[in-house]
Amino acid sequence: MKRIYLFFFLSFLILFSSSAQLTKDQSQQIDSLFSTWNMEGHPGGAVGIMKNGETIYSKAFGLASLEYDVPNATTTIFNTGSVSKQFTAMGIVLLHERGLLSVDDDIRKHLPDMPDFGHTITIRHMLHHTSGMRSLHAMLGLAGWRDDDSRTNEDLYRFMLKQRELNFKPGDEYLYCNTGFMLMSNIIENITGEKFPAWMKANVFDSLGMPNTYVEDRYDRVVPNNATSYHPSDEGFFRAVEYWGYVGSGNMHSTTDDLLTWLQNFSTPKEGWASAFELLQTVDPFNDGTPNNYAFGVFVDEMHGYKRVQHGGSIGGFRAYVSTYPEEQLSIAILTNYATAGPGGKARSISGILLEDKSVATAPTAEPHTVKLSTDQLKAFEGWYWNEKENYVRKIYLKDDTLRYWRSKQSENAIVPISDNKFKMIGIESVLTAHFSINDQGKKSIVVNTGDDRPSRFNAFEPVTNPAEYIEAYAGRYYSPELETQYDLILQDSVLMGHHARHGDFSITLLKEDVLNMANYATIKISRNEAQEITGIRISNGRARNVWFEKLH
Numbered sequence: 295m296k297r298i299y300l301f302f303f304l305s306f307l308i309l310f311s312s313s314a315q316l317t318k319d320q321s322q323q324i325d326s327l328f329s330t331w332n333m334e335g336h337p338g339g340a341v342g343i344m345k346n347g348e349t350i351y352s353k354a355f356g357l358a359s360l361e362y363d364v365p366n367a368t369t370t371i372f373n374t375g376s377v378s379k380q381f382t383a384m385g386i387v388l389l390h391e392r393g394l395l396s397v398d399d400d401i402r403k404h405l406p407d408m409p410d411f412g413h414t415i416t417i418r419h420m421l422h423h424t425s426g427m428r429s430l431h432a433m434l435g436l437a438g439w440r441d442d443d444s445r446t447n448e449d450l451y452r453f454m455l456k457q458r459e460l461n462f463k464p465g466d467e468y469l470y471c472n473t474g475f476m477l478m479s480n481i482i483e484n485i486t487g488e489k490f491p492a493w494m495k496a497n498v499f500d501s502l503g504m505p506n507t508y509v510e511d512r513y514d515r516v517v518p519n520n521a522t523s524y525h526p527s528d529e530g531f532f533r534a535v536e537y538w539g540y541v542g543s544g545n546m547h548s549t550t551d552d553l554l555t556w557l558q559n560f561s562t563p564k565e566g567w568a569s570a571f572e573l574l575q576t577v578d579p580f581n582d583g584t585p586n587n588y589a590f591g592v593f594v595d596e597m598h599g600y601k602r603v604q605h606g607g608s609i610g611g612f613r614a615y616v617s618t619y620p621e622e623q624l625s626i627a628i629l630t631n632y633a634t635a636g637p638g639g640k641a642r643s644i645s646g647i648l649l650e651d652k653s654v655a656t657a658p659t660a661e662p663h664t665v666k667l668s669t670d671q672l673k674a675f676e677g678w679y680w681n682e683k684e685n686y687v688r689k690i691y692l693k694d695d696t697l698r699y700w701r702s703k704q705s706e707n708a709i710v711p712i713s714d715n716k717f718k719m720i721g722i723e724s725v726l727t728a729h730f731s732i733n734d735q736g737k738k739s740i741v742v743n744t745g746d747d748r749p750s751r752f753n754a755f756e757p758v759t760n761p762a763e764y765i766e767a768y769a770g771r772y773y774s775p776e777l778e779t780q781y782d783l784i785l786q787d788s789v790l791m792g793h794h795a796r797h798g799d800f801s802i803t804l805l806k807e808d809v810l811n812m813a814n815y816a817t818i819k820i821s822r823n824e825a826q827e828i829t830g831i832r833i834s835n836g837r838a839r840n841v842w843f844e845k846l847h
Contacts, residue, residue, distance in 0.1 A: 316343075316350045316648075323647050324351060327640050331355035331630075337524045337531065337611075338366050339630030339637070342550030343644065346623045347558055352550065358521040358631065360531055371506055371520045371547050372629035373536060374614040375607025378509070378546035379475050380574065381556075383421055383591030384498055385482050385490075387570050394485050397421065397590075404481045411460050417481070419464045420474030421590040422578060426460035429471040429837035430540070436816065436833055436841055437777035438796035444513065446539045447476050456776050461839040465581040467748065468588055469837060472543035475591070479542030490541050502564060504552040513539045520547065521631040523611030534611030534633060544609050550627040557618040557625035560603050575603060584748065597645060599652025606638050615641050624648060639723065664710045664718075671714075672697055675730050679740050679752035680806070685817040685834040687805055688740070688752055699728065702814050761804040765790040768810070768820060772831050772843035781833075781843060 324341070331338030338356015342349060354366040389395045395404065397418045402408050404417075411426075419425040430450050437453070439445065450473060461469055479490040486493050491509035499507045510517075513536045524531040538545065563571045574590045587595050592603050597619070604617035615637035618625040626644050628637035672692050679688045689700035690709075699719060700706040709717035709728055719726040729741045738754035758764065766785055773780040782793040783802065790802040792812055800813035808820035816835035823829050832840040 315345050315348070320647055321351065324644055325353070327643055328353075328355045331635070335360060337521075337630070337632040339372070339521075339613075339628060339632075339635060340366055340368050340370055340550045341640075342368070342554045342627045343648075344554040344558060344623075344625040345648075347562060349551070349554060356631075360524065361522070366521060366631070368551065369506070369519065369549055370629075371517070371549055372614065372631060373510070373520075373523070373544075373609050373612040374546050374548050374553075374629065375544050375609040375612055376472075377548075377553070377605050377607040377614045377616055378542075378544050380591035380605055381494065381498060381546055382475050382478050382482075382542045384570065384574060385494055386417060386421065386478055387573050387590065388497060389482065389485055390573070391570060395481070401477065401481070404484055405477060407455055408477075409455065409457055411458075413460065413464050415464045417478070418578065420471075420478060422586060422588055423468050423471050423474065424465050424580065424586065425471060425474050426462045426464045426466070426469070427454075427471055427473045428457065428461060428839070428841070429469070430473050430476060430543070432835050432838035433473075433777065433841075436774075436835060436838055437779045438794055440796060442535065442537050444537050444539055446511075447479060447541060450476050450540065451480065453777065456778070458776060459840065459842065461837070463581070467580060468586050471837065472540075475543035476540055477542070499552075502559065502567070503555050504548070507546065507548040507552045509541050510545045510547055511539060511541050513537055513545070517547070521612075523631045523633070525611050525633045531632065536610040536612070538609065544607065548629070550629055553616050553627035553629075554625050557603075557616060557627065558623075560618045561620045561623040561625075596653075597642065598649045600649060602645075604641075608633070613637050617641050617645070619645065619649065622649060664712055665714070667711045667714070669695065672711075674732075675715075675738070677738060677754045678757050678805075679738075680755050680809070681750055681752050684750070684836075685819065685839060686836075687811070687817075688742075690740070755806050758804050758806055761790075762788060764804060764807060765802075767828060770828070771846045773846050774833075774841055774843045776841060780846070781831075 328341065332355045336356045337360060338354070340354045341351065343351035352368045354368050354370060356366055358364045358366045358370050386397065390397050395417065398416050400414050401417060401420065415425045415427070430445070433453060434445060454473065482493060483490050491511055494509050523534045523536065525534045559567055559571050574592065575594050577585065577587060577589050577594055579585050587593055592605050595602055600619045601621055602617055602619055607614040611631060611633040613630045613633060613635045614628065616627045626641045628641055630637050675697060676691050679690065691698050691700065696708045696710065697717065698706050699709045707719050707721050709719050712718050715730045717728045724744060726742065726744050730738065732738050740752045742750045742752065768790060769783050769785045771780055771782050784791050784793055792800045792802045803811040805811050810818040812818055816833050819832045820828055821830045821832060828845055830842060830844045832842055834840055
């Protein structure tokens with residue numbers, strides 16, 4: 295009888311110690327973060343939290359299917375988007391540990407058809423997003439592909455074989471690039487002789503105890519228990535079709551339970567996996583020695599004074615975010631099926647509820663005080679500013695006694711002075727500062743810093759006041775052999791317009807001499823020969839820079 299009492303007493307202690315890890319107040323605070331997900335007729339998601347190897351919170355909210363009124367469950371499967379990248383990286387790490395490749399191999403060793411870009415691109419570069427390769431969506435967008443066009447690894451590879459230039463020298467900078475992770479799935483298939491989804495299931499998911507996780511290489515496949523994703527609008531929710539059939543950089547489906555199982559390995563790895571998870575967290579500096587906090591498919595950074603490993607993902611209307619604090623053995627997985635769910639911000643709020651903020655205690659930093667500048671002082675910073683490296687424009691202008699930092703008609707923020715020439719942006723979650731300077735010749739510039747990112751430099755320029763002097767010469771047909779597509783710049787009633795067979799007609803705005811804005815989507819730079827004749831244009835749209843289009847006529 296005493297043994298029976300002892301058994302129940304120990305069982306009670308175990309149950310109490312497990313549930314006591316999350317107080318009633320903490321649970322209610324976390325619930326409140328997802329209250330809108332439970333509104334009637336609303337998509338939602340699933341949330342899982344693990345502490346010291348035990349799941350302390352696992353709940354689902356909202357509907358997995360609006361059409362059939364099916365609720366989400368903790369076992370519902372969601373597309374994880376770019377959360378997939380760390381798993382592809384783990385596949386490469388396993389092959390590295392087995393001696394079948396090295397992360398420092400030239401990618402052409404395993405993809406011999408790839409063009410020679412004049413610089414060695416290693417697998418390590420691709421893992422860190424420092425390869426300089428043009429990213430899939432940006433490249434195909436310029437090629438005329440619409441957002442709802444299906445695209446596969448075969449489509450990407452076909453275009454990559456025609457590329458002749460990079461965005462930048464490998465290792466010089468970080469630029470998020472789906473291309474690199476898609477090509478890594480090709481490398482895994484070439485080395486193993488197996489299809490990527492099957493190999494990942496056998497070598498990663500099954501080995502780590504993730505039975506509900508799989509790589510989906512057919513977006514139209516019917517798999518039970520998968521959520522449907524949605525876009526919100528003023529008229530309600532619309533289906534967000536997952537039309538992209540590529541793998542490596544995305545399209546891994548999973549549950550919060552499986553992702554928590556994965557994340558726990560960053561704290562207490564499964565037997566035989568310690569070195570692999572350690573290698574996954576490798577961070578390497580850029581060529582100039584400055585740090586890059588993107589490891590192998592994950593960001594390694596700090597939150598609340600603790601080391602954090604994290605990544606987000608999005609595809610269609612799915613949004614995903616996973617983070618783990620290895621020193622605290624705290625992991626958070628949030629999967630959602632609607633596009634404005636904001637799982638990253640909610641995960642940060644959860645960690646704020648559960649972790650004492652050591653960053654304040656160990657490294658107190660006072661909020662910078664704003665200073666008062668006169669209207670004339672503020673006006674001195676107004677103007678248009680150009681980022682030569684990345685080919686985009688910013689405008690600074692005064693409105694209601696406050697400077698505004700303009701990106702586009704849909705995106706601008708106020709900036710307030712914290713010194714005579716340094717400003718802080720307000721109304722955003724991150725920290726952004728803009729440092730203005732004026733040289734001896736009166737030329738203005740801005741250095742914009744966003745914390746961990748490398749600073750961006752903008753030089754002031756005078757916008758063209760009489761575009762008619764220039765635009766007639768820009769008219770013509772331009773063809774890209776790398777993208778196998780053409781654009782027409784057409785002069786209509788003294789107005790320059792653009793045309794593409796799939797994009798249709800679009801507006802063209804002259805930013806400055808020989809620099810055009812293409813429908814707030816891309817930047818066009820005019821190229822001339824020594825005789826100042828126009829020979830072509832170079833188009834940039836963020837993750838694809840300076841793509842060459844030859845002038846045909």
